[in-house]
Amino acid sequence: MSAFDDTCLFCKIVAGEIPSDKLHESDSVLAFRDVDPKAPTHVLLIPKEHIRDLTEVTNDHGDVLADLVQAAAHLADTEGLDNGWRLVANVGADAGQSVLHLHFHLLGGRPLGWPPG
Helix, strand or coil: CCCCCCCCHHHHHHCCCCCCCEEEECCCEEEEECCCCCCCEEEEEEECCCCCCHHHCCHHHHHHHHHHHHHHHHHHHHCCCCCCEEEECCCCHHHCCCCCCCCEEEEECCCCCCCCC
16 A cells, blocks of 8 residues: 555545546545446545555554545535435445545435445
């Protein structure tokens, strides 16, 4: 694991090499709108540090995980998701992870069925 992976799409977004519709930024977290939304509100929240997925999270990542969840709650509020929202992290190809950089999907703005499709 490294702080930056120059082949990673999300690391390039963090570095400003690829533009994004930023909604939130802190020292450790970046949040931006998904370019292929699956709900009326679909925001991606990523750690600025390159972490491949949840299997690479260690005890040292506690603060960044708290920052990610707090940013999601703040964005859910500012996006008006008063009726509910979902926070999802996919791990691996079978779960639908297409970018190998830890990220959470904040979804809302419509009823979200269970189980997901």
